[in-house]
Amino acid sequence: MKYSEYDIVDFLLDEFFIQWIKNPDQNNRHFWEKWIQEHPEKRGLVMQAASLIRSVKYGDDPEITDAMYVEIFENVIKTDSEKQRGSVSDGGNFSFFNLKNMVAVILIGFCATMVYLQMVASNETVISPPTEEVLITRTVPAGKRAIVTLADGSKVFLNAESELIYPKQQSPDQRWVQLKGEAFFEVEKEKRPFKVLTDYSEIAVLGTAFNVKEAHQELSVALVSGKVHVKDREGNQYDLAPLEMLTVDKAGKASKSGFDVLAVTGWKDRILVFQDDDLEQVIKKLEHWYGVDLDFSGEVSATWNYSGTYHNENLENVLKGISLTSGLDYRLEKGKVFLYNRNK
Amino acid sequence: MKPHTQEAQAPSLSATTSNYNDSFLSFQAKTDEEIWMALNKGNELAFNYLYRTLVAPMYRYGCQISKDKGLVKDCIQNIFIQLRKKRGTLSEVHNCKAYLFSCLKHEIFRRMKELRGEHLEMMTQEDGFPICLSHEAILIQKEQECEKVKKIQEALDQLTGRQRQALLLLYTEGMSYQEIARVMEFSEVKSARKLVYRALSSLRQILKY
Numbered sequence: 001m002k003y004s005e006y007d008i009v010d011f012l013l014d015e016f017f018i019q020w021i022k023n024p025d026q027n028n029r030h031f032w033e034k035w036i037q038e039h040p041e042k043r044g045l046v047m048q049a050a051s052l053i054r055s056v057k058y059g060d061d062p063e064i065t066d067a068m069y070v071e072i073f074e075n076v077i078k079t080d081s082e083k084q085r086g087s088v089s090d091g092g093n094f095s096f097f098n099l100k101n102m103v104a105v106i107l108i109g110f111c112a113t114m115v116y117l118q119m120v121a122s123n124e125t126v127i128s129p130p131t132e133e134v135l136i137t138r139t140v141p142a143g144k145r146a147i148v149t150l151a152d153g154s155k156v157f158l159n160a161e162s163e164l165i166y167p168k169q170q171s172p173d174q175r176w177v178q179l180k181g182e183a184f185f186e187v188e189k190e191k192r193p194f195k196v197l198t199d200y201s202e203i204a205v206l207g208t209a210f211n212v213k214e215a216h217q218e219l220s221v222a223l224v225s226g227k228v229h230v231k232d233r234e235g236n237q238y239d240l241a242p243l244e245m246l247t248v249d250k251a252g253k254a255s256k257s258g259f260d261v262l263a264v265t266g267w268k269d270r271i272l273v274f275q276d277d278d279l280e281q282v283i284k285k286l287e288h289w290y291g292v293d294l295d296f297s298g299e300v301s302a303t304w305n306y307s308g309t310y311h312n313e314n315l316e317n318v319l320k321g322i323s324l325t326s327g328l329d330y331r332l333e334k335g336k337v338f339l340y341n342r343n344k
Numbered sequence: 345m346k347p348h349t350q351e352a353q354a355p356s357l358s359a360t361t362s363n364y365n366d367s368f369l370s371f372q373a374k375t376d377e378e379i380w381m382a383l384n385k386g387n388e389l390a391f392n393y394l395y396r397t398l399v400a401p402m403y404r405y406g407c408q409i410s411k412d413k414g415l416v417k418d419c420i421q422n423i424f425i426q427l428r429k430k431r432g433t434l435s436e437v438h439n440c441k442a443y444l445f446s447c448l449k450h451e452i453f454r455r456m457k458e459l460r461g462e463h464l465e466m467m468t469q470e471d472g473f474p475i476c477l478s479h480e481a482i483l484i485q486k487e488q489e490c491e492k493v494k495k496i497q498e499a500l501d502q503l504t505g506r507q508r509q510a511l512l513l514l515y516t517e518g519m520s521y522q523e524i525a526r527v528m529e530f531s532e533v534k535s536a537r538k539l540v541y542r543a544l545s546s547l548r549q550i551l552k553y
Contacts, residue, residue: 008548009541013540013541048551055477056478056512056515057475057477057478057516058408059473061404061476063404064400075421075425076424079425
């Protein structure tokens with residue numbers, strides 16, 4: 001059976017699909033992201049299956065304590081070295097110290113592992129750049145976009161009216177950038193965590209692709225692949241899974257939803273997307289995208305909306321496209337756009 | 345592990361941790377067969393890696409089979425002691441986690457038999473392995489979704505312990521059907537898939553609505 005004929009139970013049974021949710025890697029990620037783009041009508045079903053898979057947890061979930069962890073290990077090693085001393089008989093104090101060392105090593109290792117595993121979920125979030133650090137600031141005005149490649153190879157697509165501050169050299173134990181506005185991140189996977197600091201929030205990742213936008217104290221984080229951990233200004237923490245979007249509004253109310261990959265991240269590939277946008281949204285997008293002032297006169301009906309996708313088009317062509325279907329006309333004058341009702 | 349202990353530990357250890365992370369990562373990239381072979385040859389790092397990555401999941405799995413946490417702990421200890429003792433003569437293992445889960449299950453049954461006699465063996469398998477749907481992970485956008493989650497939860501409670509075990513191994517432990525077959529002692533992989541299929545079939549009506 002083809003994936004396009006799958007119902008929810010088929011997805012829930014499919015090993016390749018489950019692997020993508022549980023252990024995403026380049027192969028399955030590439031496949032499923034492409035597949036969903038090809039089958040947008042199946043996205044709801046896929047999201048539903050994914051969230052069910054993720055929500056299955058042990059009802060009885062006892063955690064092993066540090067004390068128990070060390071005790072078991074110590075007993076295992078002790079039993080082993082006693083046995084060896086019996087046969088080799090040159091152990092003495094040396095093997096005692098050896099044992100202590102081993103326990104210390106494994107304890108350090110355990111802590112390191114836990115720190116490593118919880119890095120993205122860590123509560124410790126103080127970031128204080130060392131004083132000698134050279135910081136680079138990249139500012140993008142309205143109408144422009146930019147791509148910044150960081151020292152570690154991570155790529156940042158900066159949208160119009162945004163600013164990115166980052167250290168020229170990232171420190172050996174962490175990577176960070178500071179963002180105002182909107183950016184799409186393709187973070188190189190490595191063991192150093194990568195943090196995106198915004199005015200009010202903080203996003204921690206290891207290696208992944210996601211979109212961050214913070215404007216007027218409203219935050220939205222949309223995850224395309226991998227895993228991110230978000231801490232909002234109230235200190236609330238959220239984990240996001242692929243194709244989930246977190247929105248935190250001005251009042252601090254958070255919600256998770258799915259999102260349309262093209263509509264949210266299309267800008268990085270120079271795709272301007274209008275999706276059932278009302279007039280105000282259309283005007284805002286045009287001003288932001290082309291860095292122009294737009295003047296509207298006249299009126300449109302309350303149900304007026306516009307949908308359209310433009311790949312790398314100039315302003316005039318987009319205005320033509322809009323006027324073709326919307327009943328509006330336009331005039332370009334001295335870098336200013338006038339938009340008005342055709343019949344008035 | 346609690347956050348404050350992490351804070352206390354992390355700075356003073358930072359010089360040494362990177363080494364251990366290196367070895368941790370180097371094993372992470374290896375296949376299970378390679379790790380097992382290294383263990384068999386007496387490689388301490390391989391032993392440490394297995395202990396570090398699997399002792400917590402083993403403990404959680406063991407606690408589903410026996411409520412006696414002390415007994416589970418003893419059994420895990422015993423398994424690792426045996427592993428060290430038999431280095432050099434260990435038989436081939438393709439999947440460490442599935443293998444050790446299966447060892448642990450047998451060890452727990454063996455100890456339970458010793459303690460309480462033969463007849464109690466399978467008791468915990470049928471009502472054990474409770475599943476709890478995590479609300480955090482589920483996207484609840486509408487009121488009716490909430491109702492649906494409740495219904496799924498009820499249906500999960502109605503499944504047999506073996507069905508729930510298979511779902512937990514598949515979704516929570518991230519095991520393949522082959523590994524599940526290994527842990528649950530099916531001679532054929534498709535039996536594991538069938539078990540999951542039956543469990544999901546009883547959810548189908550709720551899920552589709």
